Amino acid sequence: MTHSLPQYESSSLPKEWNVKMVQYLYRRVAFGLPYQEYVDKTESSPEQIVDDIIDETLGLPLSKRPRWYNWSEKKYQLSNGKENEKLIDQHTREWTIETVKGMFDDGFRGKLVLFWSNHFVTSYWHYVSPQMLYQYHRILQEFALGNFREMVIRIGLTPAMLMYLNGEANNKEQPNENYARELLELFTLGRDNGYTQEDIREIARAFTGYTVEDWNEVAFNDELHDNGAKTIFGKKGNWTYDDVIELLFEERGREIAEYISRTIYKEFACFQIDEDVVQKMAKAMIEHDFELAPVFRVLLKHPRFYDESIQGTKIKSPYELYLTFLNELGMEIKKEEYFYEIFESAYYTGQALFSPPNVAGWKGQRNWINSTRLTRRWEVLSGILYQYGDKSNFREWLMGVADQLTDEKHNPEIICLAIIDYFLPLGLSQPNELERAVKQFKGEWDEELFENGWWNLDREDTHWQIAMLIHYLIRLPEFHVC
Amino acid sequence: MCEHKKRKGLDLSDASAHEKDHQVWSRRSFLKTSSLMAGASFFLSQLPIASAYARNKMSSKGSNKIIVLIELEGGNDGLNTLIPLYDFDHYKSKRKRLHIPKHQTVGLTKEYGLHPALKPLKSLWDKGMMKVINGVGYPESSLSHFRSKDVWSTSSSANEFLDSGWLGRYFETVDNPKGIPKAMEIAEEGSQLFEGKAMPQSLNVKAPTELFDATEDAFRFDLSNEDSLYGKELDFIRSVTNSAIDYSKSIKQAYLKGKNQGKYFRNDITHHLRQVAKYIKGGLGTRVYRVSHGDFDTHSEQSWKHRTLLQELAQAIHAFYEDLSKMNLQDEVVVMTYSEFGRRLEENGSEGTDHGTAAPMMLFGTALGGSAIIGDPMNLRDLDANGNVKYDIDFRTVYSTVLQHGLGANAALSHQVLKGNFQPLNGIF
Numbered sequence: 001m002t003h004s005l006p007q008y009e010s011s012s013l014p015k016e017w018n019v020k021m022v023q024y025l026y027r028r029v030a031f032g033l034p035y036q037e038y039v040d041k042t043e044s045s046p047e048q049i050v051d052d053i054i055d056e057t058l059g060l061p062l063s064k065r066p067r068w069y070n071w072s073e074k075k076y077q078l079s080n081g082k083e084n085e086k087l088i089d090q091h092t093r094e095w096t097i098e099t100v101k102g103m104f105d106d107g108f109r110g111k112l113v114l115f116w117s118n119h120f121v122t123s124y125w126h127y128v129s130p131q132m133l134y135q136y137h138r139i140l141q142e143f144a145l146g147n148f149r150e151m152v153i154r155i156g157l158t159p160a161m162l163m164y165l166n167g168e169a170n171n172k173e174q175p176n177e178n179y180a181r182e183l184l185e186l187f188t189l190g191r192d193n194g195y196t197q198e199d200i201r202e203i204a205r206a207f208t209g210y211t212v213e214d215w216n217e218v219a220f221n222d223e224l225h226d227n228g229a230k231t232i233f234g235k236k237g238n239w240t241y242d243d244v245i246e247l248l249f250e251e252r253g254r255e256i257a258e259y260i261s262r263t264i265y266k267e268f269a270c271f272q273i274d275e276d277v278v279q280k281m282a283k284a285m286i287e288h289d290f291e292l293a294p295v296f297r298v299l300l301k302h303p304r305f306y307d308e309s310i311q312g313t314k315i316k317s318p319y320e321l322y323l324t325f326l327n328e329l330g331m332e333i334k335k336e337e338y339f340y341e342i343f344e345s346a347y348y349t350g351q352a353l354f355s356p357p358n359v360a361g362w363k364g365q366r367n368w369i370n371s372t373r374l375t376r377r378w379e380v381l382s383g384i385l386y387q388y389g390d391k392s393n394f395r396e397w398l399m400g401v402a403d404q405l406t407d408e409k410h411n412p413e414i415i416c417l418a419i420i421d422y423f424l425p426l427g428l429s430q431p432n433e434l435e436r437a438v439k440q441f442k443g444e445w446d447e448e449l450f451e452n453g454w455w456n457l458d459r460e461d462t463h464w465q466i467a468m469l470i471h472y473l474i475r476l477p478e479f480h481v482c
Numbered sequence: 483m484c485e486h487k488k489r490k491g492l493d494l495s496d497a498s499a500h501e502k503d504h505q506v507w508s509r510r511s512f513l514k515t516s517s518l519m520a521g522a523s524f525f526l527s528q529l530p531i532a533s534a535y536a537r538n539k540m541s542s543k544g545s546n547k548i549i550v551l552i553e554l555e556g557g558n559d560g561l562n563t564l565i566p567l568y569d570f571d572h573y574k575s576k577r578k579r580l581h582i583p584k585h586q587t588v589g590l591t592k593e594y595g596l597h598p599a600l601k602p603l604k605s606l607w608d609k610g611m612m613k614v615i616n617g618v619g620y621p622e623s624s625l626s627h628f629r630s631k632d633v634w635s636t637s638s639s640a641n642e643f644l645d646s647g648w649l650g651r652y653f654e655t656v657d658n659p660k661g662i663p664k665a666m667e668i669a670e671e672g673s674q675l676f677e678g679k680a681m682p683q684s685l686n687v688k689a690p691t692e693l694f695d696a697t698e699d700a701f702r703f704d705l706s707n708e709d710s711l712y713g714k715e716l717d718f719i720r721s722v723t724n725s726a727i728d729y730s731k732s733i734k735q736a737y738l739k740g741k742n743q744g745k746y747f748r749n750d751i752t753h754h755l756r757q758v759a760k761y762i763k764g765g766l767g768t769r770v771y772r773v774s775h776g777d778f779d780t781h782s783e784q785s786w787k788h789r790t791l792l793q794e795l796a797q798a799i800h801a802f803y804e805d806l807s808k809m810n811l812q813d814e815v816v817v818m819t820y821s822e823f824g825r826r827l828e829e830n831g832s833e834g835t836d837h838g839t840a841a842p843m844m845l846f847g848t849a850l851g852g853s854a855i856i857g858d859p860m861n862l863r864d865l866d867a868n869g870n871v872k873y874d875i876d877f878r879t880v881y882s883t884v885l886q887h888g889l890g891a892n893a894a895l896s897h898q899v900l901k902g903n904f905q906p907l908n909g910i911f
Contacts, residue, residue: 166781166832174831178781181837185626197625197868272711312712315719350670357671358556358777360628369719370672370686371726375696429706429716436701475700477719481712 018042022049024311024425027482028268029053029300030107032324035404035422050300054293057109057145062138063098066091069134072214091130093340096353099137100339104323112144113137114319115267117354118361120155120187122164124354129159131216133354136160148260149249149290152188153242159212165359168212172226175204182359184248190259194252195233202230206239249290257282261295269299270310271365277304312425312481315365318346318377319353321480325381328423329401331389338389345380349373369480381474385467398463409457412450416441419469424478433476440472441465545890545911547849550758550802550817551772552751552795553673556779557627559788560824560841561871563600564614564855568593569862576828576862580784580835590614594855599793602800603844607853611803611812612846613910615880616857619840619873623823627779627837630822635675637878637900644901647675648881649770651899652891653683661732663725665770666761668754673772681721684772685729690757694734697727732766740764744804751775752798759805762815769889778821782832795819799846816847816888816911820877826869827862839866840873843880849911856909878904887911 022041026033030053033041041049068075068091076084103110117140124133136158143151155161156179162168165179180203184195209225212218230239233251237243249256261281262273269277277299284294299305316324322342326333333339343353350373356362391397406418416438421427428434442450443465449455473479562580565587566573574581587595588604594614596603606612622640624630633640637648653664653676665676665684676684687693703720706713740763746752754773761768775795780787799817806812824841840860860871883906885891885899897903 166834169782169832169834171831174829176781176830176832176834177836178779181625185628191626191629270711309711313715315715358627358779363671366715366718367672369722370667370682371693371722371730372686372688374719374722375693375700375726378700379696426712429713430704471699475723477703477716477723480719481715 017046020421020425021046021306024306024482025049025300026107027316027320027324027425028314030111031103031320032327033107034327034330035401036330046306047301050297053108053300054145054296057106057112058293060106060109062141063102065138066094066098066130066134068130070216071131072216073129074214088128088130092124092133095130095133095137096343097336097339099353100319100343101333101336102141103319104326104333104339109141109144113140114317114353116140116144116151118356118364119263120151120161121356121359121361122158122160122354123356127160127163129215132158132160132163135216136354143292145293145296147289147291148256148285149245152183152249153245155187156183156207156245157210157218157241159216159218162210162212162218167207167210170204170208170210171224172205172208175201175208175226177201177204180204180207186360188248188256188259189252190255190262193259194255199232202232202239203244205230206232206244207241210241253286253290254282257285257290261285264295265299267364268296269305270313272310272313274304277302312478314482315368316480316482317362317364317368318349318351318380320482321377322346322380322384324482325384326388329384330397331384334390341388345383349376349380374480377480378475381479382471385470385474395463398466399457402457402466410453410455412441412455413438415457416469419466420473423470423473424476425482426478428476429478437469437472441469443468545887546769547847547888547911548762548768548815549770549884549888550755550815551675551770552755552799552817552819553669553772553774553776554778554791554795554819554821555774555776556821557630557823557825557837558778558819558821558841559780559784559835560821560838561827562784562788562825563597563792563844564590564616564842565595565597566593566859566862567595568859572862573827578829579833580829590853591855593859597789597792599789600796602796603846606800606803606846609848610852611848611850612844612853613850614855615843615845615875615907615910616855617840617860617871617874618843618857618877618880619823620876620878621873623839623870623873625823625837625839625868627822632674634820634822634877635673636677637881645677646679647673647677648899650674650676650678650683652885652889652895653770654678654680655895655899659767661729662767663729663733664768665772666733666758666768667772668757669772669774671774673774675772681718684770685725685733687733690730690734690737693726694730697730700727702727733761736761736764736766738764740766742805743808744801746801746805747794747797749794749798751794752801755798755802756805759802762806762811763809780825780834781830781836782834784829784834803846813848816845816849816884818846818880818884819844824871827865827871828869839870843877845910851911854909856907875907876904878902879907880910882906883910 019038019042022038076088078084099113102113122136139151139154139158143154165182166176167179170176177200180200184200185191189195205226209221210218211221227238229236232239232244232247235247239247258278261278265273265278265281281295281298284298288294322345346353350368351362402415402419405422406415408414420437445455561573562582565582567584570584582597586598588598588601589595590607603612620633620640624633624640635647636644638644649665656664658664663685667673667684667686668688669686672686676682700723702724705717705720707717737760740760742756742759746756751773758771758773775791778791803812806815820843821841823838825835825838830836857875860874862871864872866872878900881900882896882904885896886893886906888911
């Protein structure tokens with residue numbers, strides 16, 4: 001017996017606008033919600049919710065800048081001349097926590113920051129500076145739903161990116177192609193999509209002259225810059241950094257819009273591309289001069305996004321898996337260390353924040369799953385269930401989870417189904433799974449208890465039964481998709 | 483924390499389950515004591531070394547070798563790995579800052595010397611256990627890491643896009659004994675090369691006893707074979723779950739049975755090869771292992787980066803064969819390195835090198851029957867439009883050699899797997 005929910009009627013969007021659909025939307029664009037918030041959202045139309053999500057995100061303030069944001073390298077020097085590594089680590093940790101907290105608190109924007117950090121990839125270990133991390137993160141946050149061209153301009157001149165892809169070492173004597181190549185291949189156009197090795201070489205020349213000074217400043221050194229003429233996309237000129245980006249978006253705007261729309265579609269909708277939707281997204285992108293918000297409005301209001309055939313097709317990344325679980329369990333995160341534990345757990349299962357394995361980023365989807373990662377995901381989820389955060393009210397908390405999902409007290413199967421329905425996007429998919437689930441739930445209680453109706457959910461220790469059921473669900477493949 | 487009383491069944495006295503969860507959580511928590519993430523991958527897979535057991539008889543004979551692949555990720559600079567003494571002045575003129583001085587190279591033949599950091603490999607060369615295949619690449623080589631990695635993993639041509647890997651396709655045709663994984667990866671990121679047309683053919687295991695513990699309360703699943711995207715993704719996760727359950731016991735047993743001997747250094751590649759040695763010595767029977775090493779993408783400050791990577795590699799391979807030879811297994815195991823591409827002849831302005839094309843591959847093991855450099859010297863004066871050397875030997879002929887002479891596949895199967903008639907190279911095995 002689940003709560004009866006208001007049904008939303010619409011010609012293009014899903015007719016059944018209920019908790020399951022709201023859940024689907026929020027698992028995709030954010031990291032889930034607590035149950036009651038899902039219920040509340042069923043009262044608005046899908047269009048309204050999408051507009052709210054986007055408008056709220058556009059209005060969010062940026063993270064408050066830390067007191068150390070402009071510290072130079074010197075500030076970390078100890079009296080003996082050595083680097084104060086402990087303090088560096090502490091500041092980096094602070095910003096790591098800020099980022100994970102952003103995912104939990106800001107929902108969609110947190111998801112976008114994570115998404116863009118996997119698009120404009122840098123790796124912390126190439127720069128090891130809290131200031132560089134801060135500046136990089138700030139651009140991702142500021143442009144999360146802003147103007148894509150502007151983000152390209154700005155991200156390329158962050159110290160983190162200049163360090164990671166050798167922009168700071170790129171000079172006119174012998175240019176370094178690293179950034180120029182990835183700018184085209186990964187950040188804007190996609191592999192082999194409208195550029196040549198010649199373009200890469202010439203863009204590298206145009207990008208010469210930038211250096212990173214003292215951990216937080218980017219300088220332009222005219223003597224290191226190649227002033228000669230360069231031919232890029234067939235156009236000859238004395239191109240500079242700004243010129244190249246302008247040229248790139250002018251000459252290859254269509255390709256960029258399609259590539260970025262495809263990338264967004266893959267991440268938020270489905271790994272199998274629907275070219276029709278992508279074209280609509282790309283059109284919105286071009287019409288709005290590379291603003292991202294209209295692109296997301298097109299995608300998230302498109303009936304295709306809600307189509308049954310793509311629900312449950314996304315394999316959750318570690319952050320999606322853990323934060324959604326926390327949210328849906330209605331857990332509050334009261335201490336900052338708890339965010340750091342999530343960071344560590346994600347790292348442990350293949351998603352090292354701000355340090356993807358290479359410049360192409362995490363591949364995602366099936367790559368999140370191998371025997372090591374999958375079994376560790378189970379362990380982390382169990383850890384969250386049993387030991388994470390404040391568990392002083394363990395019973396009360398678990399009973400509350402079940403209570404809000406069902407009014408049933410006596411029939412274990414109905415109780416199990418309500419809990420299963422809440423955690424698994426499309427329910428159980430194999431017949432023997434319900435039997436197994438109920439068996440887990442009944443535990444070692446004598447079957448007679450249930451047969452004679454002596455058992456009910458208010459008995460002592462029944463919260464352990466709920467825990468054991470969830471313990472079982474965590475290990476089902478259905479739990480790992482959304 | 484730890485307010486809960488139990489988790490298994492409803493017996494309040496089940497303290498061992500609590501203990502296990504506690505261990506799980508605290509194993510993660512000790513990470514906190516290390517700085518942000520430093521060395522965590524090494525740390526996490528550290529496990530106690532078990533005592534020795536009797537050796538299991540190896541079943542592999544003849545062309546049934548165990549192949550250990552070492553991927554040099556990021557594009558290894560072949561020209562500073564195997565230094566072209568045959569055209570040294572020209573090489574030096576293109577690499578004013580990065581060239582390896584002639585007198586520092588470790589001489590293999592009159593024409594070639596190794597990077598000094600590879601010195602530990604010299605003893606393998608002297609024992610007749612090392613072959614280098616020169617100028618390996620493919621037509622129209624891609625300068626993109628990711629495209630070229632795909633080409634090497636899927637064994638495609640430059641303009642062909644395949645989803646399955648060459649070893650994935652091979653292993654789909656091979657039955658394995660119960661409980662014995664066909665292939666294993668000990669690497670942070672799995673490789674496409676073991677992707678089958680339907681299911682992955684390898685197991686990624688970083689910590690065998692942990693894997694075993696974690697599968698204790700997991701269930702096997704029947705595959706649904708549903709055609710929907712959802713059904714296929716679930717089946718994928720199901721099959722990984724099943725593999726973890728099916729293989730974790732024998733993996734753990736072999737791991738505990740095999741004992742490392744000799745001196746190993748402390749770094750990731752060594753640590754991973756040590757694990758491979760334990761599985762092999764423990765008689766696991768897995769045919770192919772993959773470990774990875776890198777980042778070889780040395781666009782800047784190449785000198786020290788490359789030196790460090792090569793030194794770790796050489797020490798690891800040397801120690802690995804020392805270890806295997808204690809059980810006389812050096813004849814059973816062939817190590818092969820590969821990388822998505824080499825690097826450009828001319829250095830860039832940031833003391834690094836940009837993406838290149840052809841490069842040497844290295845193979846090790848007594849099964850090779852003598853040391854040699856295979857293939858002609860690369861022509862450093864006949865470059866392509868991007869200033870890169872031209873390839874001489876197609877990497878698929880090397881794969882064909884491994885399939886036919888190393889793994890015992892027949893020619894027809896090799897052609898089917900590699901999607902083409904690539905004749906194995908002579909003089910490798």
